[in-house]
Amino acid sequence: MTNIPPSLTGNEIRAKFLNFFEQKQHKILPSASLVPDDPTVLLTIAGMLPFKPIFLGQQTPEVPRATTSQKCIRTNDIENVGRTARHHTFFEMLGNFSFGDYFKSQAIAWGWELSTEVFKLPPERIVVSVFREDDEAFAIWRDEVGVPEKRIIRMGEEDNFWKSGATGPCGPCSELYYDFKPELGDDHIDLEDDSRFIEFYNLVFMQYNRDADGNLTPLEKKNIDTGMGLERMAQILQQVPNNYETDLIFPIIKTAAELADIDYQRADENTKVSLKVIGDHVRSVVQMIADGISASNMGRGYILRRLIRRVVRHGRLIGIDGNFINEVAETAIELLEGVYVNTREREQVIKTELQREESAFLATLERGEKLLAEVINKLKVEAKTEISGVDAFTLYDTFGFPLELTQEIAEEQGITVDVAGFEAEMEAQRVRSQSAHETIDLTVQGSIDKLAEHIHPTEFLGYHEYQLISHIEGLLVEGKSVEKAESGTKVQLILNKTPFYAESGGQIGDKGYLAGEDVLISINDVQKESGFFVHYGTVERGVITVGQKLRATVDKACRNRVRANHTATHLLQSALKKVVDNSISQAGSLVSFDKLRFDFNSPQPITKSQLQQIEDLINTWIAEAHPADISVMSLEEAKGKGAIAMFGEKYGSQVRVIDVPGVSMELCGGTHVNNTAEIGLFKIISETGISSGVRRIEAVAGASVLEYLKVRDEVVKELADKLKAKPEEIPERFANLQSELKTTQKELENLKQELALLKSDSLVNDAQSVGEFKILVAHMGDLDAKSLQTAGEKLQQKLGSSAVVLASIPEEGKVSLVAAFGEKVYKDKKLQAGKFIGQIAKICGGGGGGRPNLAQAGGRDATKVDEALATAKTQLIEALS
DSSP states (O other), rough: OOOOOOOOOHHHEEEEEHHHHHHHEEEOOOOOSSOSSSSTSSSOOHHHTHHHHHHSSSSSSSEEEEEEEEEOOTTTTTTGGGTSSSOOOOOOOEEEEEEESHHHHHHHHHHHHHHISEEEEEEGGGEEEOOOOOOHHHHHHIIOOOOOGGGEEEEHHHHHHHSSSEEEOOOOOEEEEEEGGGGGGGOOTTTTTTTTEEEEEEEEEEEEEOOOTEEEEEEEEEEEEEEEHHHHHHHEEEEEHSSSHHHTTTHHHHHHHHHHHOGGGOHHHHHHHHHHHHHHHHHHHHHHHHOOOOOOOHHHHHHHHHHHHHHHHHHHHHHHHHOOOOOOOOHHHHHHTTSSTTTHHHEEEHHHHHHHHHHHHHHHHHHHHHHHHHHHHHHHHHOOOEOHHHHHHHHHHHHOOOHHHHHHHHTTTTOEEOHHHHHHHHHHHHHHHHHHSOOOEEESSHHHHHHTSSOOOOOOTTTSEEEEEEEEEEEEEEEEOOOOEEETTEEEEESEEEEEOOOBBTTTOOOEEEETEEEEEEEEEEETTEEEEEEEEEEEEEEEEOOOEEEEEOHHHHHHHHHHHHHHHHHHHHHHHHHTTTTEEEEEEEEEOOOEEEEEESSOOHHHHHHHHHHHHHHHHHHHHHHHEEEEHHHHHHHHHTOOOTOOOOOOOOEEEEEETEEEEEEEOOOOOOBBGGGOOOEEEEEEEETTTEEEEEEEEEEHHHHHHHHHHHHHHHHHHHHTTOOGGGGHHHHHHHHHHHHHHHHHOOOHHHHHHHHHHHTGGGGEETTTEEEEEEEEEOOHHHHHHHOOOOOHHSSSSSEEEEEEESSTEEEEEEEEEEHHHHHHHHHOOOHHHHHHHGGGGGEEEEOOEEEEEEEEEEGHHHHHHHHHHHHHHHHOO
């Protein structure tokens, strides 16, 4: 009988890992945000991602050794969550990293020491894999550590050779597996057997650089990148059958089970899957919102929305009605508030966002159910018995409607679902998602990648310089590296030093020009790519070549405008916090030459009164001429002074602080005025909602205010001329016009209803007797919906025990329908107007409903109105005979 390692809580595992490497001279660094400082990746998907610039050689490490517990999110295998023992969207990756310091021998020795002495895993339960060609690692495991050869498994490049992409840093891996069934022996070990083995620790030996031809060159500085899955180690040490039943996730599952009145241990497999999905996804959404992500239909916001919807959907599947997600989220917050402090700090924001998204999606689900009913009715009309995979996937992807619920409802109607077609659509989406979002690319794109091997990152001197002499280090045309470019060519330039600000932190890149002897290049944009400032422009005169010296000059007027707008953005955030709510946080911004845009988290619109207070307060600060002090200090010191950092931004140990004493203090790398008086004026243009829980203010500052007011003044003058009124009389004149229009519209409506009654009187004699009832089905021309309803109601009253169905086409292509039924019709014959007219409207591509005695419906296909009326008449005769 082999030994069983002692049980540890998830928090104890995390602490022991970090403390172990701290004793090995590693600096414990905090987890980076789930929003990476990397445009190629939507979310932080691996523990090493925050160190990408170091591994690329683009950033000098502050310490030679580091260790972290990094929160990560991956969604490329989202359909496996809850169905396998170890797939998650949110997970914590424990890692130790060496930046050109120690290498293979020490990494292996410490990995073994940590596993066997700290976590006390029995050596006979550990199997090691190495890259098949890595004889060095094999020898270290066998000769230095003492692992038997049979328990060192050589594996191919696909499994045990890490690479970032086609080119760039790469190297062999060595993985540690825990053996749940060591009694099966060491012969014919199959590490793919996940019922026996679980990989818990991966050591990456980053020792090569791969070029475009696939050639491997040893790196001058070799790096170590490791990852130990916290959830997997918890499963091993807590001796549970899967990661979900560890103390890291199971308390969330237990909360959900209690809300559904379910005993998890006695639940069927499908119910357990739903509970696991809830447990996993709730951890994800809580941490995403805590890091400043808001639900939307794009990018990481869409991922958040999709996860929330899956939680709600699986809640319905296990019988939870109505809102419940915040009760489960509270458990997730309690579990991680001691590890990631912003979890509790952002509690209100988290719960507000979840409540809003959950309520909206519950309504969406109802719409999905109605759409499914339409799909089924259409199939019946077409005499078909299978819902297509495309329709089933549309229900799932657009409305969040689960396939299993589609199947259940369809089965009740004697209809099947093309599951194979659904899976094909799902796989197509999965491929698109993986290719778009879930790869870590450590290479600099295109030709800049090659240039990076020979040149240093651009030196930016633009905070204090508007003009300087520089030389061209890189020249690209249409993304390809060239040696020269002639007049008329659009180019991308990399200089050794520059005064041009590159787009960053919401501020757009500078404009200006580069000039030399018989040479002129206009610069219209500057972008930053992995430390290089790429200047986009056009050669206006002459021929330029690599190495050429040029005078770089920033357009000072544009720079001054953007400086005013950027500082005004800081004042705006401060004013919002003072006037509206101190918990308001930035969700994005744009600072351009002509205006500024500020996005922020707020569940409610800002009132007109509050907007005026904000505008007045900012203009007061401007008039008070506050100095803007700019300094560089440590991140810890800046936070200690109360500087605001934007959620989702990654900051180094040294940060730039923009301090307007007594008004605003923020971390920011942008350009700013020296004194608020330089801004001149501030004017809010608009305040709108851009997504659920996110508002946007657009404003102008400085010279742009005068331009904005000039346009408004011209509009007011034009209106005054047309209305023959003074500017101050315009509001009253418009009020009078609106009142006159309202009176005219009411008179027109009365006339229409009188006309409808006249038309209806002429139809009384057309009623048909069916037993003791009378029925009337008629087309009323182009009557509007309200008049049609009046006519239907009056006709039914005149006819007594009757059923009246009327139709009209008030607009081209539109159909209006009304059903008015007498009391005996809907009580004795159980024929309700709402249900009846709703089914008839579907013939015209629409729907509707209402009360048992009176109901309205609409349709989109006017060509089907005669068919709809004929069907209505037939059904009324059958029902009332």
